[in-house]
Amino acid sequence: MLSILIPIxxxxxxxxxxxxxxxxxxxxxxxxxxxxxxxxxxxxxxxxSILGSFFGINYTELSENLGRARIRNWLAKSAAFDNLLFLxxxxxxxxxxxxxxxxxxxxxxxxxxGGRVYSPKAPRAMSKKLHWLYGTxxxxxxxxxxxxxxxxxxxxxxxxxKRDLVIKYQFDEAVEGYGYEDLLWAKYLYNKxxxxxxxxxxxxxxxxxKKEVFLKKAKKAIQNLRVINKPGVVIxxxxxxxxxxxxxxxxxxxxxxxxxxxxVKIEQNLLSENPSIYYLDLYKYICYNDL
Numbered sequence: 001m002l003s004i005l006i007p008i009x010x011x012x013x014x015x016x017x018x019x020x021x022x023x024x025x026x027x028x029x030x031x032x033x034x035x036x037x038x039x040x041x042x043x044x045x046x047x048x049s050i051l052g053s054f055f056g057i058n059y060t061e062l063s064e065n066l067g068r069a070r071i072r073n074w075l076a077k078s079a080a081f082d083n084l085l086f087l088x089x090x091x092x093x094x095x096x097x098x099x100x101x102x103x104x105x106x107x108x109x110x111x112x113x114g115g116r117v118y119s120p121k122a123p124r125a126m127s128k129k130l131h132w133l134y135g136t137x138x139x140x141x142x143x144x145x146x147x148x149x150x151x152x153x154x155x156x157x158x159x160x161x162k163r164d165l166v167i168k169y170q171f172d173e174a175v176e177g178y179g180y181e182d183l184l185w186a187k188y189l190y191n192k193x194x195x196x197x198x199x200x201x202x203x204x205x206x207x208x209x210k211k212e213v214f215l216k217k218a219k220k221a222i223q224n225l226r227v228i229n230k231p232g233v234v235i236x237x238x239x240x241x242x243x244x245x246x247x248x249x250x251x252x253x254x255x256x257x258x259x260x261x262x263x264v265k266i267e268q269n270l271l272s273e274n275p276s277i278y279y280l281d282l283y284k285y286i287c288y289n290d291l
Contacts, residue, residue: 001030002099002106003079003163004087007071008037010044011089011207017051020087023099024056034058034075039065069171069181072156076166084166088157090207101201102160110165110194113150114158114201115143118208128208130215130275135205137277138238146198152237154196156182158203165194175228179221183235184228211271215283222287239284259286 004020006013017033024031035051037044039062051059058078066074076084083106094117095101105112118135139155146153156171169188175181186196209217228235246252259266259282266286269279285291 001081002032002083002085002103003081004031004033004085005072005075005079006033006035006087006089007068007075008035008040008044008048008089010040012044012047013089014048014050016087016089016091016093017054017057019093020099021054021056023093023096027099027103029099029103030081032056032058032080034078035060036071036075036078037061038067038071067173067176068156068178069173069175073166073170073173076163076170079163082163083160084163085160086156086158087203088205088207090205091157092204092206094204095201098201098203101199105197105199106160109197110162111189111196112160113146113154113196113198114160114203115146115153115198116140116155116157116205117202118205123208125208125210126273127210127212129273130211130270130280131208133275133277134214134280135208139205140202143198143200149236150196150198151183151186151190151235153198154182154186156185157205158201165189169194175224177220177224178217179224180228180235181224183237187235211275215267215270218280218284219287222284226288239281239288242281242285243288255285256289256291259289259291263291 013035017035020033033056035057037048037060045061048059051057072086085102102112117140118132122129123132141153169192171181171185175184189196225235225237234240246255263286266279266282269276270283
């Protein structure tokens with residue numbers, strides 16, 4: 001028995017839900033699909049509202065915006081079954097055996113992360129190239145690689161988990177806005193002795209952001225990381241490893257000086273048609289250290 005949980009925010013999910021329903025029916029399992037809209041625009045709500053007429057689908061429009069952590073906790077509490085499959089609304093199923101693959105592992109692990117990929121082709125809209133470049137270079141990794149650092153490569157866009165685990169260890173609702181609430185949850189599970197298993201069962205991420213929006217969200221995420229990172233709860237992200245290496249090789253002052261002098265140049269590059277992924281690393285470093 002499986003509860004598929006999809007938090008919705010300003011994205012059409014009818015095609016995604018239909019594909020999930022078809023695969024679940026083919027697998028001949030008992031299932032439900034919960035689609036909770038978290039304050040989308042009226043047009044999006046109207047287009048998704050047809051889901052309310054589908055058998056086995058619970059489409060609900062929330063009266064207030066709960067945010068990324070709260071809505072996942074709410075979905076888990078509302079689920080009827082013991083196995084929860086969390087999926088982001090801006091996802092595309094690219095495997096005909098997506099559900100069947102998860103069912104192979106469903107009794108073996110408490111948390112299973114399927115992964116995320118991006119289109120192999122760069123977007124036509126140059127304004128979305130930065131997000132695509134980051135996703136392709138930094139996030140799209142095979143399970144063998146992700147399992148080497150299971151916490152850092154955990155993303156809440158596509159994972160299977162036992163319901164009682166989420167009820168017991170909820171997402172931290174104190175983390176507001178965008179960024180790192182999923183890694184904080186993964187770190188908490190690790191501290192409690194709960195392992196995360198990564199498998200190759202990826203979804204394609206469709207919701208590419210324009211560069212201005214992407215940078216704004218990246219900055220907000222880094223602000224969250226600064227709040228989260230404290231003694232005993234440090235999440236060893238790529239950024240934190242970068243900072244550790246600067247201190248190790250005693251070049252931190254040099255890099256900080258470079259970043260201060262070239263802050264405008266770095267941001268201009270990221271807003272250009274040919275952004276550098278390495279400049280994005282420096283941008284995050286600037287935001288984290290408030291340079």
